[in-house]
Amino acid sequence: xxxxxxxxxxxxxxxxxxxxxxxxxxxxxxxxxxxxxxxxxxxxxxxxxxxxxxxxxxxxxxxxxxxxxxxxxxxxxxxxxxxxxxxxxxxxxxxxxxxxxxxxxxxxxxxxxxxxxxxxxxxxxxxxxxxxxxxxxxxxxxxxxxxxxxxxxxxxxxxxxxxxxxxxxxxxxxxxxxxxxxxxxxxxxxxxxxxxxxxxxxxxxxxxxxxxxxxxxxxxxxxxxxxxxxxxxxxxxxxxxxxxxxxxxxxxxxxxxxxxxxxxxxxxxxxxxxxxxxxxxxxxxxxxxxxxxxxxxxxxxxxxxxxxxxxxxxxxxxxxxxxxxxxxxxxxxxxxxxxxxxxxxxxxxxxxxxxxxxxxxxxxxxxxxxxxxxxxxxxxxxxxxxxxxxxxxxxxxxxxxxxxxxxxxxxxxxxxxxxxxxxxxxxxxxxxxxxxxxxxxxxxxxxxxxxxxxxxxxxxxxxxxxxxxxxxxxxxxxxxxxxxxxxxxxxxxxxxxxxxxxxxxxxxxxxxxxxxxxxxxxxxxxxxxxxxxxxxxxxxxxxxxxxxxxxxxxxxxxxxxxxxxxxxxxxxxxxxxxxxxxxxxxxxxxxxxxxxxxxxxxxxxxxxxxxxxxxxxxxxx
Numbered sequence: 275x276x277x278x279x280x281x282x283x284x285x286x287x288x289x290x291x292x293x294x295x296x297x298x299x300x301x302x303x304x305x306x307x308x309x310x311x312x313x314x315x316x317x318x319x320x321x322x323x324x325x326x327x328x329x330x331x332x333x334x335x336x337x338x339x340x341x342x343x344x345x346x347x348x349x350x351x352x353x354x355x356x357x358x359x360x361x362x363x364x365x366x367x368x369x370x371x372x373x374x375x376x377x378x379x380x381x382x383x384x385x386x387x388x389x390x391x392x393x394x395x396x397x398x399x400x401x402x403x404x405x406x407x408x409x410x411x412x413x414x415x416x417x418x419x420x421x422x423x424x425x426x427x428x429x430x431x432x433x434x435x436x437x438x439x440x441x442x443x444x445x446x447x448x449x450x451x452x453x454x455x456x457x458x459x460x461x462x463x464x465x466x467x468x469x470x471x472x473x474x475x476x477x478x479x480x481x482x483x484x485x486x487x488x489x490x491x492x493x494x495x496x497x498x499x500x501x502x503x504x505x506x507x508x509x510x511x512x513x514x515x516x517x518x519x520x521x522x523x524x525x526x527x528x529x530x531x532x533x534x535x536x537x538x539x540x541x542x543x544x545x546x547x548x549x550x551x552x553x554x555x556x557x558x559x560x561x562x563x564x565x566x567x568x569x570x571x572x573x574x575x576x577x578x579x580x581x582x583x584x585x586x587x588x589x590x591x592x593x594x595x596x597x598x599x600x601x602x603x604x605x606x607x608x609x610x611x612x613x614x615x616x617x618x619x620x621x622x623x624x625x626x627x628x629x630x631x632x633x634x635x636x637x638x639x640x641x642x643x644x645x646x647x648x649x650x651x652x653x654x655x656x657x658x659x660x661x662x663x664x665x666x667x668x669x670x671x672x673x674x675x676x677x678x679x680x681x682x683x684x685x686x687x688x689x690x691x692x693x694x695x696x697x698x699x700x701x702x703x704x705x706x707x708x709x710x711x712x713x714x715x716x717x718x719x720x721x722x723x724x725x726x727x728x729x730x731x732x733x734x735x736x737x738x739x740x741x742x743x744x745x746x747x748x749x750x751x752x753x754x755x756x757x758x759x760x761x762x763x764x765x766x767x768x769x770x771x772x773x774x775x776x777x778x779x780x781x782x783x784x785x786x787x788x789x790x791x792x793x794x795x796x797x798x799x800x801x802x803x804x805x806x807x808x809x810x811x812x813x814x815x816x817x818x819x820x821x822x823x824x825x826x827x828x829x830x831x832x833x834x835x836x837x838x839x840x841x842x843x844x845x846x847x848x849x850x851x852x853x854x855x856x857x858x859x860x861x862x863x864x865x866x867x868x869x870x871x872x873x874x875x876x877x878x879x880x881x882x883x884x885x886x887x888x889x890x891x892x893x894x895x
Contacts, residue, residue: 289436294336301377308381324490327480330466331492334473337463348453370428378421380493390493392500392615475614476648500615511889513882522883531831538813543787544753545697551705553759553780556767557730567727570738578784579792583800585777585836586761592645594760597804599623601824606839614649616895621820622654623807627697637685638701639676678704678733682740705729726765751786774852777838800834801827846881850874
């Protein structure tokens with residue numbers, strides 16, 4: 275009898291998890307039926323895959339919902355009072371009621387907004403009259419009736435199929451083992467497995483049809499994430515009147531000229547962006563960096579246009595990708611990519627190119643779900659997304675996934691079969707900590723600086739082999755390559771990342787489509803990596819108005835400046851002066867060049883206005 279009771283007690287949590295998984299699947303089915311007209315004909319079979327791709331987020335949410343019942347169950351093992359059973363029953367009934375209500379609300383709100391229910395919806399509760407303008411009283415009554423019926427069915431199902439835990443485990447060994455092992459399993463389930471990065475919405479994204487990704491995404495998980503990210507809805511960077519800040523910022527992007535320097539041989543070249551992990555300017559000899567870290571890149575500079583004053587706006591890879599592909603600068607305290615409800619509102623270079631018939635692809639050797647990268651890429655309509663799951667096991671010899679040599683080779687092989695014009699993005703990873711490489715280099719010391727240089731030397735060698743092969747391809751002469759770092763790095767010179775030197779990055783345009791007169795030249799205007807979308811679109815004579823944080827620095831009248839942020843400060847780089855403004859001290863902590871002792875108030879005002887306006891737009895998304 276003891277053994278049977280023990281099995282039942284452990285089985286309670288198993289049944290509870292299964293109940294929640296079926297509960298979420300049921301509402302996924304209800305959503306599909308309710309919004310079936312939004313799914314194009316012939317694509318319903320792909321929509322069916324949402325049940326499979328949504329399973330991991332469903333399990334994560336179920337494990338979260340099972341946490342309190344487990345705690346109550348644990349207490350009950352040492353105290354046989356029926357109170358714990360009663361609290362557990364009330365808790366789960368409340369969860370059933372709340373989750374049902376939120377799922378029904380999600381049906382209606384999705385029809386209005388086209389996005390899952392998020393924290394933004396709760397702000398409308400302050401304006402009930404406005405809400406009732408787009409939903410009739412009869413609709414409210416119908417939805418409440420359906421909600422009541424579904425809550426009743428859910429409670430009946432729970433009481434019928436989920437066994438209670440009224441009796442404690444008598445076997446002490448099984449009791450202790452259960453109390454130790456079950457929370458470990460719940461944590462693993464909640465974080466989505468033992469992979470490097472905890473689970474996020476990207477785990478459910480699988481389709482180029484946005485509604486399929488929304489169906490697969492557990493909307494309770496999505497809502498909770500958006501609430502966490504929306505805790506602070508006030509702009510913490512409020513320095514001046516909003517209209518004044520906007521006016522100053524708009525002036526920064528204004529130009530007095532319609533003349534743009536042409537850098538491409540034609541207006542429809544293939545475009546390949548190679549995003550170089552952590553490639554600070556300090557590893558490029560021609561930029562005043564180390565002599566022998568990237569010898570092949572130094573040779574490649576003879577065939578390209580090198581940027582001497584490009585800066586990263588952020589300090590993380592996902593911030594760099596958003597800057598490069600959406601022209602949206604990084605914010606000091608977060609990454610917009612990690613909040614899909616906001617990232618979905620961003621403009622996309624790939625979408626603009628797709629309108630012109632460009633075929634698109636994204637290659638990365640790591641986990642594309644990291645930091646919600648996958649959801650961002652699918653929202654940006656990338657047609658082919660390659661990550662670590664597309665490589666052989668013997669190629670996954672880095673902590674992060676496949677090394678650069680395998681990623682670059684796979685991308686090049688893919689381009690050989692790609693229809694032109696194509697747009698392809700490659701994200702490298704070998705120069706990320708812990709700086710593992712697969713070859714011997716001149717830098718074999720154990721110090722961090724040496725290991726970083728060793729990794730950069732390896733990626734440089736991979737690029738050498740890549741371009742040697744790429745130049746043999748028939749499409750190369752009509753291809754524009756942009757090599758740009760995702761962010762700077764404190765190594766190899768132990769830079770202070772609050773200062774501009776640590777944020778200056780490697781950036782170069784090369785390829786057969788670059789006009790010959792620019793080869794071997796250096797472009798010295800101050801700029802950000804988020805200027806790249808408008809630079810490219812203007813060269814292709816395409817609209818670029820959506821990219822309001824990106825400027826055409828090849829325009830003769832474009833203003834020179836660069837912005838970057840850290841959690842505790844912002845930097846502003848301008849021809850007149852470079853400043854570092856601290857949020858903690860509310861003052862300028864660094865002026866450059868050192869010979870300047872007097873602060874240029876105009877430069878500081880521009881920096882503050884820029885950040886204030888940028889963050890307001892982030893909040894508005």
